[in-house]
Amino acid sequence: MSGLLPVDEALSRVLALAEPVDTETLPIANVAGRWLSADVAARRIQPAVNLSAMDGYAIRFAECPGPWTVVGESAAGSAFDQNLAPGEAARIFTGAPVPNGADTVVMQEETARNGDALTLEGEGPRETGAHIRRKGRDFSEGDVLLHAGARISPAALALAISGGHGTLPVRRTIRVALISTGDELVPAGQETGFAQLPASNGPMLAAQLAPLPVEIRDMGIVPDTLEALANALDASQDVDIIVTIGGASVGDYDLVQPALKAAGATMDFWRIAMKPGKPLMAGKLGKATVIGLPGNPASAFVTAKLFLEPLIAHLCGAHDPTPRFRPARLAAALPATGKRTEYLRGRWQAGTVEPLLQQSSAALGALAEAELLIHRPAGSAPAQTGDEIEILPIA
Numbered sequence: 211m212s213g214l215l216p217v218d219e220a221l222s223r224v225l226a227l228a229e230p231v232d233t234e235t236l237p238i239a240n241v242a243g244r245w246l247s248a249d250v251a252a253r254r255i256q257p258a259v260n261l262s263a264m265d266g267y268a269i270r271f272a273e274c275p276g277p278w279t280v281v282g283e284s285a286a287g288s289a290f291d292q293n294l295a296p297g298e299a300a301r302i303f304t305g306a307p308v309p310n311g312a313d314t315v316v317m318q319e320e321t322a323r324n325g326d327a328l329t330l331e332g333e334g335p336r337e338t339g340a341h342i343r344r345k346g347r348d349f350s351e352g353d354v355l356l357h358a359g360a361r362i363s364p365a366a367l368a369l370a371i372s373g374g375h376g377t378l379p380v381r382r383t384i385r386v387a388l389i390s391t392g393d394e395l396v397p398a399g400q401e402t403g404f405a406q407l408p409a410s411n412g413p414m415l416a417a418q419l420a421p422l423p424v425e426i427r428d429m430g431i432v433p434d435t436l437e438a439l440a441n442a443l444d445a446s447q448d449v450d451i452i453v454t455i456g457g458a459s460v461g462d463y464d465l466v467q468p469a470l471k472a473a474g475a476t477m478d479f480w481r482i483a484m485k486p487g488k489p490l491m492a493g494k495l496g497k498a499t500v501i502g503l504p505g506n507p508a509s510a511f512v513t514a515k516l517f518l519e520p521l522i523a524h525l526c527g528a529h530d531p532t533p534r535f536r537p538a539r540l541a542a543a544l545p546a547t548g549k550r551t552e553y554l555r556g557r558w559q560a561g562t563v564e565p566l567l568q569q570s571s572a573a574l575g576a577l578a579e580a581e582l583l584i585h586r587p588a589g590s591a592p593a594q595t596g597d598e599i600e601i602l603p604i605a
């Protein structure tokens with residue numbers, strides 16, 4: 211098995227094949243899931259004034275336990291505009307400005323009110339400033355809220371909006387062509403003749419990439435001829451990434467690499483030390499980066515997870531596009547690995563992870579059942595139940 215490229219090196223080489231794409235400024239409603247192309251600084255201070263965190267009464271802490279006279283009301287959006295004099299309290303609601311003169315809010319459940327007379331009932335506030343969200347506690351004008359290269363999560367979107375932004379600078383979407391290859395393939399839902407099978411990898415990959423900022427161009431099923439492949443490649447050259455599926459191995463009908471070379475592609479590598487996914491290839495065809503995925507479904511899924519998704523994140527300017535493995539404990543023992551790094555399909559089992567029984571790279575049932583990949587580096591010693599290993603969530 212010598213001559214196979216280690217996984218880490220293959221990923222570095224894939225990412226080195228292309229630079230991040232151009233930027234655009236879009237309305238906030240259209241940027242969820244994009245990557246920021248510049249830092250986002252606050253244009254306002256938050257909270258803009260001291261706000262109440264509870265429904266209750268604004269008071270002076272030193273005057274506890276009262277009594278106070280309720281002299282007015284502060285609601286979110288309509289503040290009490292006078293100073294509170296000694297002995298006075300203001301009715302106040304969550305999110306409303308705390309009137310001048312008050313330094314504390316007491317929750318309404320801890321008070322007794324009779325007409326305008328208010329007294330403390332129960333423990334009351336513990337300290338000066340209780341239940342007040344201080345002006346500027348979250349951020350001040352100019353504070354960097356989000357960094358270039360960060361993905362815009364739902365919460366990041368909300369943060370940018372609260373920072374005063376209505377548009378954000380992001381990387382444009384990535385155009386991806388999917389070319390499924392193989393004489394044996396028929397489109398989804400169509401009857402399969404002798405030795406034919408439904409082409410499932412293209413739709414699987416389209417669904418896998420859908421959460422990313424991509425525009426998928428599905429080139430459909432291309433037969434195993436150099437001419438058909440040449441046509442499909444020619445029709446794909448204007449995309450950012452050409453993904454071929456199948457035909458990556460060494461069989462007489464594995465024509466993807468010859469077709470790419472005939473079209474003028476420069477191949478960077480072919481075959482890496484991983485299981486599944488050994489026949490992965492990468493290169494350039496004009497401005498497009500080419501990723502040749504193996505045809506076996508689990509091989510296509512795993513290599514797309516480990517190379518294609520990071521490539522898309524890299525093109526989007528992600529500050530760290532590499533997959534995020536995390537530690538977990540094994541629910542079962544595992545044998546030593548050989549010269550290939552293994553990515554076992556697994557699932558959660560009471561807080562630990564167990565490999566699924568079926569690890570064939572053709573087994574779609576196990577792939578559909580899998581919640582995670584168990585990362586077993588090449589040359590690992592046998593692992594015992596309870597050992598810590600790395601996993602990559604996939605569901």
Ligand SMILES: Nc1nc2c(c(=O)[nH]1)N[C@H]1C(S)=C(S)[C@@H](COP(=O)(O)OP(=O)(O)OC[C@H]3O[C@@H](n4cnc5c(N)ncnc54)[C@H](O)[C@@H]3O)O[C@H]1N2
Nearest residue numbers: 390392409410411412456457458459464488504505506509
């Ligand atoms: N002599 C060798 N044979 C093989 C090797 C090797 O090193 N030496 N590598 C094996 C490995 S590992 C893999 S993975 C496969 C991958 O080969 P290809 O990328 O050439 O894939 P195909 O032969 O085209 O297809 C493999 C398998 O997957 C099915 N397939 C293909 N495309 C789709 C699709 N779009 N949807 C669903 N299923 C698909 C195809 O019918 C085959 O059954 O090669 C080993 N062989």
Ligand code: MOO
Nearest residue numbers: 486487488509571
């Ligand atoms: O590496 Mo292949 O991807 O084992 O099936």
